[in-house]
Amino acid sequence: MKIAVIGGGAAGFFAAIHASVPGAEVTIFEKSPKLLSKVKVSGGGRCNVTHRPMEISKLVKNYPRGEKFLKRVFSRFKSEDTIQWFESRGVSLKVEADGRMFPVSDSSQSVIDALLIEAQKLNITIRKSCGVRSILSVSGGYQLDTDEGEYYVDKLIVATGGNPKLDNYRFLENLKHTISDPIPSLFTFNTPKESLRELMGLSVSDGIVKIEGTKMTYRGPVLVTHWGVSGPAVLKLSAFGAQWLKENSYVANVLINWNGAYGEEQYSSHIKSYMAAHPNRKLLSNTLFDVPARLWEHFCARSTIESGQLYGTLSKKQINKLVQNLFCYNLKVEGKTTFKEEFVTAGGIVLDEVNPESMESKYHPNLYFAGEVLNIDGITGGFNFQAAWSTGFLAGENASK
Numbered sequence: 054m055k056i057a058v059i060g061g062g063a064a065g066f067f068a069a070i071h072a073s074v075p076g077a078e079v080t081i082f083e084k085s086p087k088l089l090s091k092v093k094v095s096g097g098g099r100c101n102v103t104h105r106p107m108e109i110s111k112l113v114k115n116y117p118r119g120e121k122f123l124k125r126v127f128s129r130f131k132s133e134d135t136i137q138w139f140e141s142r143g144v145s146l147k148v149e150a151d152g153r154m155f156p157v158s159d160s161s162q163s164v165i166d167a168l169l170i171e172a173q174k175l176n177i178t179i180r181k182s183c184g185v186r187s188i189l190s191v192s193g194g195y196q197l198d199t200d201e202g203e204y205y206v207d208k209l210i211v212a213t214g215g216n217p218k219l220d221n222y223r224f225l226e227n228l229k230h231t232i233s234d235p236i237p238s239l240f241t242f243n244t245p246k247e248s249l250r251e252l253m254g255l256s257v258s259d260g261i262v263k264i265e266g267t268k269m270t271y272r273g274p275v276l277v278t279h280w281g282v283s284g285p286a287v288l289k290l291s292a293f294g295a296q297w298l299k300e301n302s303y304v305a306n307v308l309i310n311w312n313g314a315y316g317e318e319q320y321s322s323h324i325k326s327y328m329a330a331h332p333n334r335k336l337l338s339n340t341l342f343d344v345p346a347r348l349w350e351h352f353c354a355r356s357t358i359e360s361g362q363l364y365g366t367l368s369k370k371q372i373n374k375l376v377q378n379l380f381c382y383n384l385k386v387e388g389k390t391t392f393k394e395e396f397v398t399a400g401g402i403v404l405d406e407v408n409p410e411s412m413e414s415k416y417h418p419n420l421y422f423a424g425e426v427l428n429i430d431g432i433t434g435g436f437n438f439q440a441a442w443s444t445g446f447l448a449g450e451n452a453s454k
């Protein structure tokens with residue numbers, strides 16, 4: 054039985070490895086001269102392989118697209134299985150405080166080596182610089198038109214990854230699967246006209262970011278950058294808001310609460326009780342709410358508080374302004390910047406057309422999909438690779454049957 058896997062990335066390798074059973078002749082077709090190139094650069098060169106294990110019902114909440122589909126997928130292969138698979142092949146993983154899991158070596162090369170060694174052991178044929186240009190369904194199998202000529206297979210796994218250009222999905226057009234418009238996800242917000250950028254480098258650990266006029270609100274660390282704002286809460290907002298932001302040309306009013314432990318009323322009453330208890334203390338040298346001193350100074354300046362002003366002299370208007378800055382700092386977002394550490398494509402093969410138990414196409418028998426080519430994407434934290442390993446596992450295992 055001949056099985057072809059298109060795409061030499063994380064999902065393609067995992068699928069090929071799990072499709073390699075006795076009697077199966079597995080070939081990976083990779084259009085570029087490099088294998089596993091995203092794994093190499095992932096997680097800043099450390100590869101955030103997966104996320105700390107959690108219940109499936111919680112795990113799937115980290116996927117803006119694919120939540121329901123992945124419930125079924127993860128019931129077969131989840132983070133625990135990824136950890137076990139890599140550890141049993143000599144790649145020990147460690148978990149960081151935020152739940153991200155990396156190789157103990159802190160090098161993505163360990164992950165690449167494990168996959169390459171396994172592929173070699175299983176005699177998987179790898180054709181580099183051999184892109185697939187089109188696919189034809191022929192008498193139970195598939196004919197691939199590749200850069201090196203035609204190739205016939207009994208079973209086919211498509212694991213070509215995501216790409217924000219629809220043109221890159223054209224090689225699939227004969228299969229008549231629906232492609233949901235591919236658009237970028239996981240990006241940071243540009244705020245070119247905001248003075249906040251002068252505070253670049255500053256961060257808070259528990260902010261809440263919200264797109265005004267929508268219900269999209271996310272909590273977590275927020276970082277001020279040279280271009281605008283970033284950090285896990287912003288990236289999460291970019292992922293869940295990917296479609297909305299695209300439709301609005303990446304222009305939005307974003308509201309930030311700089312300390313999620315406080316609501317509007319709580320900020321106000323805490324300032325008032327501090328005023329009553331310490332009327333002779335200076336505002337600038339007595340920061341409240343655990344916000345960085347430079348940010349506090351910025352809020353004071355925006356609330357017309359003078360440099361030597363004492364808490365006891367705060368006017369009602371100044372208190373209100375201070376609370377507004379703390380609770381709903383209004384940022385005009387105008388554009389986005391690619392987050393260099395990790396970015397993905399939202400969109401791809403529509404999930405209704407794929408069986409979540411097997412990854413098999415509902416239109417064409419013996420055709421399977423795995424990885425980011427599907428309309429599945431996660432937030433940052435190891436969730437995207439987890440989806441690639443899990444869908445790759447299922448596609449490979451089922452194609453080998």
Ligand SMILES: Cc1cc2nc3c(=O)[nH]c(=O)nc-3n(C[C@H](O)[C@H](O)[C@H](O)COP(=O)(O)OP(=O)(O)OC[C@H]3O[C@@H](n4cnc5c(N)ncnc54)[C@H](O)[C@@H]3O)c2cc1C
Nearest residue numbers: 060062063064084095096101185213214424425435437438
């Ligand atoms: C900079 C960066 C860092 C990242 N870091 C992390 C991280 O730390 N943790 C995490 O969970 N996720 C991370 N991600 C996301 C993660 O890398 C992807 O979700 C994952 O690689 C998807 O795997 P894949 O195999 O589906 O696709 P890919 O890794 O994109 O592989 C697809 C392969 O198919 C090939 N291909 C495409 N079309 C054809 C064709 N027609 N013929 C032949 N070959 C073809 C491509 O050249 C490519 O090699 C990161 C992404 C980026 C860009």
